[in-house]
Amino acid sequence: MALNDPPVPVIPAPIWRNFKELQEWEELHKTRPEGDKHSPVFESLTEGIHNFPGGFVVTTAADAFLNWARKSSVWPVTFGLACCAIEMMATFCSRFDVERLGMVPWASPRHSDLMIVSGTVTIKMAPMLLRIYDQMPDPKWAVSMGSCANSGGPFRHGYHVVKGVDRVIPVDVYVPGCPPPPESLLNGLLLLQDQIAHFKKTGRKAPANEKVD
Amino acid sequence: MLDVNNTTRVEMDWSGPERLQMNMGPQHPSAHGVFRAIVTLEGETVVAVDAVIGYLHRCHEKLSETLTYAQYPSIASKTDYVAAMTSEFAYVLAAEEIGKFEVPKRAQYLRVIVAELQRIASHLLWLGTWCMDMGGALGGGATIFLYCIRERELVLDLFESLVGARLLYGFFQVGGTRYDIPDGWAQACRETIALIDSRIDEYEEMLEDNAFFLARTQGVGTVSRELAQDVGIAGPLLRGSGVDFDIRKNVPYSSYGDFDFSVPVETAGDCYARYKVRMAEFRQAIAIVRQALDTLPAGPISSRPALKSVAQIRIPKGEAYARVEGPRGEVGSYIISDGSAKPYRMKWRGASFSNLSILPLIIPGHKVADVVAIMGSVDPVFGEVDR
Amino acid sequence: MNAEQARASLASTFGVEVAAGVPLVVTVAPERWEALARYAKDTVGCRFFNFLTAVDWKEQGLEVVARVDNLDENVALMLKTKLGPGVTRCASLTPVYRGANWMERECFDMFGIRFDGHPDMRRILLEDTWEGHPLLKSYAVDTPHPPYR
Amino acid sequence: MQGYLSVVVYLGFIIAFAVVSLGMAWLLSPKRPFPSKLNTYECGAEPIGSAWVQFPVGFYLVALVFIVFDALAVFLFPWVLVLRTLGVRGIVTMVLFLAILGLGWVYAYRERILEWH
Numbered sequence: 001m002a003l004n005d006p007p008v009p010v011i012p013a014p015i016w017r018n019f020k021e022l023q024e025w026e027e028l029h030k031t032r033p034e035g036d037k038h039s040p041v042f043e044s045l046t047e048g049i050h051n052f053p054g055g056f057v058v059t060t061a062a063d064a065f066l067n068w069a070r071k072s073s074v075w076p077v078t079f080g081l082a083c084c085a086i087e088m089m090a091t092f093c094s095r096f097d098v099e100r101l102g103m104v105p106w107a108s109p110r111h112s113d114l115m116i117v118s119g120t121v122t123i124k125m126a127p128m129l130l131r132i133y134d135q136m137p138d139p140k141w142a143v144s145m146g147s148c149a150n151s152g153g154p155f156r157h158g159y160h161v162v163k164g165v166d167r168v169i170p171v172d173v174y175v176p177g178c179p180p181p182p183e184s185l186l187n188g189l190l191l192l193q194d195q196i197a198h199f200k201k202t203g204r205k206a207p208a209n210e211k212v213d
Numbered sequence: 214m215l216d217v218n219n220t221t222r223v224e225m226d227w228s229g230p231e232r233l234q235m236n237m238g239p240q241h242p243s244a245h246g247v248f249r250a251i252v253t254l255e256g257e258t259v260v261a262v263d264a265v266i267g268y269l270h271r272c273h274e275k276l277s278e279t280l281t282y283a284q285y286p287s288i289a290s291k292t293d294y295v296a297a298m299t300s301e302f303a304y305v306l307a308a309e310e311i312g313k314f315e316v317p318k319r320a321q322y323l324r325v326i327v328a329e330l331q332r333i334a335s336h337l338l339w340l341g342t343w344c345m346d347m348g349g350a351l352g353g354g355a356t357i358f359l360y361c362i363r364e365r366e367l368v369l370d371l372f373e374s375l376v377g378a379r380l381l382y383g384f385f386q387v388g389g390t391r392y393d394i395p396d397g398w399a400q401a402c403r404e405t406i407a408l409i410d411s412r413i414d415e416y417e418e419m420l421e422d423n424a425f426f427l428a429r430t431q432g433v434g435t436v437s438r439e440l441a442q443d444v445g446i447a448g449p450l451l452r453g454s455g456v457d458f459d460i461r462k463n464v465p466y467s468s469y470g471d472f473d474f475s476v477p478v479e480t481a482g483d484c485y486a487r488y489k490v491r492m493a494e495f496r497q498a499i500a501i502v503r504q505a506l507d508t509l510p511a512g513p514i515s516s517r518p519a520l521k522s523v524a525q526i527r528i529p530k531g532e533a534y535a536r537v538e539g540p541r542g543e544v545g546s547y548i549i550s551d552g553s554a555k556p557y558r559m560k561w562r563g564a565s566f567s568n569l570s571i572l573p574l575i576i577p578g579h580k581v582a583d584v585v586a587i588m589g590s591v592d593p594v595f596g597e598v599d600r
Numbered sequence: 601m602n603a604e605q606a607r608a609s610l611a612s613t614f615g616v617e618v619a620a621g622v623p624l625v626v627t628v629a630p631e632r633w634e635a636l637a638r639y640a641k642d643t644v645g646c647r648f649f650n651f652l653t654a655v656d657w658k659e660q661g662l663e664v665v666a667r668v669d670n671l672d673e674n675v676a677l678m679l680k681t682k683l684g685p686g687v688t689r690c691a692s693l694t695p696v697y698r699g700a701n702w703m704e705r706e707c708f709d710m711f712g713i714r715f716d717g718h719p720d721m722r723r724i725l726l727e728d729t730w731e732g733h734p735l736l737k738s739y740a741v742d743t744p745h746p747p748y749r
Numbered sequence: 750m751q752g753y754l755s756v757v758v759y760l761g762f763i764i765a766f767a768v769v770s771l772g773m774a775w776l777l778s779p780k781r782p783f784p785s786k787l788n789t790y791e792c793g794a795e796p797i798g799s800a801w802v803q804f805p806v807g808f809y810l811v812a813l814v815f816i817v818f819d820a821l822a823v824f825l826f827p828w829v830l831v832l833r834t835l836g837v838r839g840i841v842t843m844v845l846f847l848a849i850l851g852l853g854w855v856y857a858y859r860e861r862i863l864e865w866h
């Protein structure tokens with residue numbers, strides 16, 4: 001072993017056996033000989049599971065597969081307007097963590113797929129909101145959080161308040177509450193994920209500025 | 214559009230090329246809500262700031278002329294939604310001052326406990342968002358933000374068990390409070406504030422010997438004592454600039470006189486001074502809550518308990534301006550009543566409106582990065598700015 | 601200068617009766633508005649500018665209300681001036697208090713009072729294209745605004 | 750020359766990874782360009798003026814100093830990997846190289862380019 005030939009790294013053999021999860025997986029595997037359907041999500045996602053030497057092959061529709069990917073990483077743009085923004089922040093934080101749903105709160109609309117309108121949309125803010133929604137790449141979704149965004153809420157009779165954000169942008173999920181507690185916002189986001197899972201057209205979605213009045 | 218070139222107050226002698234005009238717009242991670250600053254830059258230095266507000270103008274004052282004295286307090290909590298309790302406090306105090314309603318002692322103590330807990334929760338959110346705005350400098354953007362929100366959740370749990378709501382409450386009503394504290398709440402409250410007290414020391418250790426934090430806050434955004442009073446900023450900003458004025462001490466309301474607490478005052482007037490004032494206010498608020506819990510008298514919680522119909526409270530003709538020391542400063546409600554069940558005119562003196570109006574005066578001359586630090590230390594809440 | 605002295609001196613210099621009470625309410629004619637504010641700041645020592653707003657008394661016209669405080673001696677002054685029916689002009693307090701800048705812009709936005717001598721008289725809360733002044737009693741609460749009605 | 754085959758294969762993988770991921774994204778993503786979407790994003794407001802403004806020279810100088818030290822870093826990486834084979838001679842050459850570039854740093858420091866005034 002001359003001085004200058006590189007040292008051979010000695011890596012101990014992997015001791016897979018004593019990893020707890022792997023042991024559980026083995027027992028599970030023994031008790032369910034007929035197939036490896038683990039969870040309803042997995043079932044809804046896959047059409048056929050074919051046994052293949054050394055494992056199994058999953059066949060599925062392109063839509064289902066793409067939607068599964070889109071569903072599990074919907075990035076919301078941090079677009080806080082009013083009181084609901086504080087509750088949205090609480091939902092983004094560690095106690096009600098949305099990041100386990102794959103949602104990374106992102107500042108710029110260019111990298112996000114979801115706009116959570118949290119707060120009162122005023123007439124001065126509406127064109128800004130529309131511009132931000134337009135600047136988000138397709139496919140994009142919108143969640144209207146709180147009764148102000150749903151229908152103008154307690155300020156509905158104000159002269160400067162837009163009576164609901166669906167007069168500005170098309171909304172997919174309405175979350176009731178004033179402000180909706182983080183649990184109900186999470187419920188709304190889960191509903192949105194189901195909706196994304198059935199997002200049929202990979203191409204066209206309702207054009208953004210078609211006013212739904 | 215304001216032509217910035219001819220109205221700039223601070224004219225830097227700049228022989229360089231043109232200035233870049235840029236939007237720190239309504240949707241900005243450090244905008245603390247919907248605030249648009251049209252910033253004119255020369256390289257890195259800000260020359261002029263034209264603040265555009267009004268994106269959250271929800272017609273509070275016009276709506277208050279159509280809502281009765283029993284309906285409006287829960288809408289009032291939407292002005293300063295980070296400190297909803299102190300917002301309702303001001304409106305209710307003004308109505309009681311005109312109508313000369315007597316508030317039972319227990320209700321006054323409950324109001325003090327709840328207002329100080331709200332100050333702790335609001336300051337926690339201020340510390341979290343401010344440190345996140347200066348994120349990179351403090352090693353990992355959201356570290357302190359996640360810690361502070363974790364503590365804030367504890368306080369919100371207390372409010373949830375007391376009032377049933379987390380952020381906006383209808384806790385106050387003319388003549389007293391609407392709910393009484395459930396049994397076991399006092400003990401939970403003592404544990405929570407003891408925990409928060411120890412955590413505040415942790416945050417101070419994390420921040421105060423962090424060279425980046427000191428470099429970015431000391432000497433940044435200084436407000437002179439004279440300018441502070443002239444513009445009418447209040448609360449931690451005023452006390453950060455050396456003016457020893459706290460409404461709880463100078464004009465005691467709702468039996469604040471029964472508790473002894475000290476008012477923290479710093480003289481430097483920069484972001485660091487405001488930070489020190491607010492950190493000291495944490496401890497004062499904890500002390501007040503402890504004293505109030507220990508000496509909480511028994512008795513009724515409202516002098517007008519049978520509030521059945523919405524328009525039951527009629528206030529005689531008159532006018533009154535009641536002021537409350539909110540976490541951001543003086544929150545006041547100036548009510549002119551004409552004897553009916555609705556106020557004739559209600560002016561809301563938001564602390565953040567005046568606090569924000571000082572930004573265009575102190576920001577020119579700073580770097581772009583300092584704009585974020587200054588706005589975080591001013592801690593505006595846009596429900597209160599735009600009303 | 602504490603409350604009693606302030607009350608006496610205000611009554612003497614401006615010849616108006618000032619009622620006792622926590623905020624000393626001083627009502628003057630519109631043309632003496634800036635003089636009253638300067639007097640409050642320099643002699644009475646009310647350097648803290650609390651707020652400035654207006655009230656629409658329907659037929660009697662608009663009234664501008666300002667509140668200034670002397671923080672050290674706890675003297676609170678409520679300065680009032682009735683502009684008279686149909687008058688929408690008033691002297692600006694910006695030369696005296698810099699805090700009046702935004703407050704007066706809001707009064708213009710909400711009541712339509714133009715303050716002479718204000719450096720930057722435009723709307724602050726509503727868009728510049730907004731027609732009408734919402735806080736006037738003649739303005740209905742939910743007046744429709746075209747695009748988003 | 751024989752040793753460079755692995756580098757070429759590795760380069761192929763790098764390019765393939767880039768092309769495949771971008772290609773799939775371009776292929777599968779719905780494309781709906783319209784003017785408001787392609788407009789520059791400036792916090793939701795209408796962008797004011799143009800960004801093509803003459804910048805102060807300070808930015809340019811900082812870029813220059815960066816290039817100098819970036820080139821330095823580029824040479825450091827391979828050098829560290831083969832340091833054992835080069836032995837003492839390798840260290841001496843690198844110290845010499847660092848000294849020359851250090852001159853550049855001393856010049857930048859004395860000219861106060863990095864301090865932003």
